[in-house]
Amino acid sequence: MITYLEAIREAQAKALADDPRVYIYGQDVGQFGGAFKATKNLAQEFPGRVLDAPISEDAIIGSAIGAAIEGMRPIIEMQFADFSTVGFNQIVNHAATMNWRTQLPCPITIRLPSGGTAGGGPFHSQSMEALYAHYPGLIVMTPATVEDAYSMLLEAVAIDDPVIFCEHKYLYYHLKAESLPTEAMPTGKARVARAGRDATIVTYSAMVHESLAAAEELAGEGWEIEVIDLRSIKPLDTDTVLASVARTGRLLAVGEAFPWGGVTAEILARVASEGYDLLDAPPRRLNAKDTPVPYHPNLWGTHRPTARTISAEMRELLRR
Amino acid sequence: MVLQTAEAPCSCMEASENSQSFLKAYRWMLLARLVEEKIASLYRGGKIFGGVFVSKGQEALSVAIGSSLRKGDIFAPLIRDQAGRLAFGEPLLDCLRTYLGSRLGPMRGRDGNVHRGRPKEGMLPMISHLGAMIPAVAGCLMARRFRGIEGTVGATCIGDGGTSTGAFHEAMNLAAVERLPLVMVVANNQYAYSTPNSRQFVCRDLVDKAAGYGIEGHSVDATDLGACLKTLGQAVDRARAGHGPQLVIGSLLRLAGHGEHDDAHYVDPALKESALGRDCLKVAEQHILSSKWAAESTLLDWNEEAQKQIDDAVALTIREPLPDPNQEDWCALATRHLSEG
Numbered sequence: 001m002i003t004y005l006e007a008i009r010e011a012q013a014k015a016l017a018d019d020p021r022v023y024i025y026g027q028d029v030g031q032f033g034g035a036f037k038a039t040k041n042l043a044q045e046f047p048g049r050v051l052d053a054p055i056s057e058d059a060i061i062g063s064a065i066g067a068a069i070e071g072m073r074p075i076i077e078m079q080f081a082d083f084s085t086v087g088f089n090q091i092v093n094h095a096a097t098m099n100w101r102t103q104l105p106c107p108i109t110i111r112l113p114s115g116g117t118a119g120g121g122p123f124h125s126q127s128m129e130a131l132y133a134h135y136p137g138l139i140v141m142t143p144a145t146v147e148d149a150y151s152m153l154l155e156a157v158a159i160d161d162p163v164i165f166c167e168h169k170y171l172y173y174h175l176k177a178e179s180l181p182t183e184a185m186p187t188g189k190a191r192v193a194r195a196g197r198d199a200t201i202v203t204y205s206a207m208v209h210e211s212l213a214a215a216e217e218l219a220g221e222g223w224e225i226e227v228i229d230l231r232s233i234k235p236l237d238t239d240t241v242l243a244s245v246a247r248t249g250r251l252l253a254v255g256e257a258f259p260w261g262g263v264t265a266e267i268l269a270r271v272a273s274e275g276y277d278l279l280d281a282p283p284r285r286l287n288a289k290d291t292p293v294p295y296h297p298n299l300w301g302t303h304r305p306t307a308r309t310i311s312a313e314m315r316e317l318l319r320r
Numbered sequence: 321m322v323l324q325t326a327e328a329p330c331s332c333m334e335a336s337e338n339s340q341s342f343l344k345a346y347r348w349m350l351l352a353r354l355v356e357e358k359i360a361s362l363y364r365g366g367k368i369f370g371g372v373f374v375s376k377g378q379e380a381l382s383v384a385i386g387s388s389l390r391k392g393d394i395f396a397p398l399i400r401d402q403a404g405r406l407a408f409g410e411p412l413l414d415c416l417r418t419y420l421g422s423r424l425g426p427m428r429g430r431d432g433n434v435h436r437g438r439p440k441e442g443m444l445p446m447i448s449h450l451g452a453m454i455p456a457v458a459g460c461l462m463a464r465r466f467r468g469i470e471g472t473v474g475a476t477c478i479g480d481g482g483t484s485t486g487a488f489h490e491a492m493n494l495a496a497v498e499r500l501p502l503v504m505v506v507a508n509n510q511y512a513y514s515t516p517n518s519r520q521f522v523c524r525d526l527v528d529k530a531a532g533y534g535i536e537g538h539s540v541d542a543t544d545l546g547a548c549l550k551t552l553g554q555a556v557d558r559a560r561a562g563h564g565p566q567l568v569i570g571s572l573l574r575l576a577g578h579g580e581h582d583d584a585h586y587v588d589p590a591l592k593e594s595a596l597g598r599d600c601l602k603v604a605e606q607h608i609l610s611s612k613w614a615a616e617s618t619l620l621d622w623n624e625e626a627q628k629q630i631d632d633a634v635a636l637t638i639r640e641p642l643p644d645p646n647q648e649d650w651c652a653l654a655t656r657h658l659s660e661g
Contacts, residue, residue: 023466048466049466053494054490054493054494054497056455056490056491056493056494057490058451058452058455058486058487058490058491059454059455059458059487059490059491059493059494060455060494061455062452062453062454062455062456062458062459062487062490062491063455063456063458063459063462063491063494064459065455065456065459066394066444066455066456066457066458066459066460066461066462066463067459067460067462067463067466068459068463069439069444069456069459069460069463070459070460070463070464070467071463071467072462072463072466072467074459086486089449089452089487090452090455093447093448093449093452094447094449094452094456096652097447097652098439099652099653099654100430100651100652101427101430101431101435101445102426102427102437102439102445104439104440105654107654136652137652137653139653139655139658159655159658160654160655161653161654161655161658187658188657188658234660235658235659235660236660
């Protein structure tokens with residue numbers, strides 16, 4: 001069995017082995033193997049190519065941009081997605097604008113250990129994907145499975161543009177697969193994670209699993225709920241979403257991020273403007289609460305959507 | 321003004337080399353000054369969209385770093401580096417095409433004025449956020465090291481205000497940790513836009529920051545071209561020889577507004593009268609004449625030549641096509657099939 005975290009480690013090992021342009025740079029990623037061990041033993045296996053960085057997110061990402069200009073393929077680990085705000089300027093103003101301004105691509109992969117875990121608190125739990133998706137020039141991946149964590153990270157390194165790779169910390173150890181995939185869906189294509197005909201849940205990352213659990217619960221009540229895993233939120237596979245809504249007539253978009261704007265709002269906007277006639281009921285969205293992410297598990301478990309709250313929201317939608 | 325050099329008497333051959341590099345640098349400074357005067361004039365005539373930022377008073381420091389670097393090095397100029405850009409090898413046309421929005425310019429109308437570069441050729445196009453270019457140069461140097469390319473130096477420029485940013489600190493520290501051959505040139509021109517140094521920092525001297533990063537620091541009178549060429553040359557040599565990052569603080573006064581929209585009324589008259597307020601171009605001219613390296617008539621010829629070069633470039637540029645929104649592909653990604661369009 002291989003975990004989601006091990007898949008990320010294996011993808012990086014493969015990228016380092018296959019491509020001499022690849023190196024890994026981030027805090028504690030060297031001999032220590034990373035705060036979550038996503039780079040375990042890589043510094044030993046690839047001497048001089050997995051480097052500890054000072055606590056300087058702006059400079060870490062800025063240096064990756066320079067290295068990419070000079071033909072390298074850096075993989076940057078932010079220790080937590082939350083800390084990427086310190087490097088935000090380099091990501092959105094420098095990396096994201098480079099190709100458009102100069103016609104020189106900026107192939108950097110920025111790994112963001114994202115999302116909430118019990119006890120994480122306000123500064124180790126955030127979901128940053130919508131912020132980055134807002135900016136032109138970035139690709140934002142949000143893998144929900146072990147297979148995608150592996151294959152999408154390899155694709156991220158191969159892509160000529162800056163990729164924000166939002167890997168979910170809750171899935172690091174919870175999610176296991178039999179083996180690493182040998183083939184993969186292309187980036188930009190969403191996946192039907194569970195087929196259904198009564199309503200559609202569109203979601204991504206850890207919320208795919210909460211949504212699948214909700215669908216299972218609702219199946220016991222006789223409902224067939226379709227779950228779409230977006231895989232990447234930018235590009236966002238509107239076609240697959242619309243095709244599902246065409247089958248079911250009902251839409252619930254679920255995300256772990258804060259509620260204002262964001263991915264779920266984008267999905268509803270697209271379906272409302274491009275597929276209004278497909279809807280049998282007003283579309284709904286479910287997000288975290290509009291507060292910082294709380295520390296205590298009693299609060300955190302209620303702050304973010306769960307299978308229970310998704311089921312409840314879906315029952316409301318099915319009643320309409 | 322008489323320039324005193326503290327150097328020991330040198331051989332005639334060295335003196336000749338010094339004069340040749342001085343004269344070459346002077347001519348880049350002159351071209352930079354004149355092209356910026358032309359651009360300022362075009363701006364006042366409403367021919368330029370956006371801001372115009374001139375280097376008046378900073379040409380000596382800028383040209384010294386540009387001409388101390390060599391082909392294959394990395395250079396990330398900032399807003400007052402027209403002279404350094406030319407010396408490093410940026411075609412004069414790049415400047416005019418970017419200011420005038422020509423589609424044939426390196427930024428094709430997508431970015432303007434000083435935000436231009438040729439990253440494939442080692443000249444990075446600045447973004448506006450101060451300090452942001454320093455780690456990018458550091459990353460270029462890390463890449464050269466990864467690729468086993470030896471002997472590269474990277475240089476970038478900033479002002480006194482830029483040293484207050486977190487980005488400056490992060491990047492200087494990172495460059496020091498990696499012991500990169502990075503030359504950080506600070507033009508201490510006494511004002512960040514309108515903010516005087518007294519509201520910017522309280523350290524005794526900006527060069528003291530070098531000690532904090534564990535790197536070598538240099539100070540230079542940046543109104544003195546000879547001193548700038550010597551100090552920047554040494555800093556570049558030290559970096560190339562493996563002595564790690566070099567911090568160079570050049571002291572001068574910005575002799576123009578922050579941009580052409582700014583009359584700089586806030587500049588202390590006492591500073592203008594001080595040695596800092598000397599015009600480095602005039603100081604260099606006087607040095608050339610007093611050293612008898614060139615005659616006054618030769619300087620006039622050079623001025624005319626530069627002016628003609630600029631006039632020809634302007635005449636060419638204004639006939640070039642402008643960006644066309646209907647021909648623009650509006651795609652930010654290199655991986656076009658992943659664009660949301």
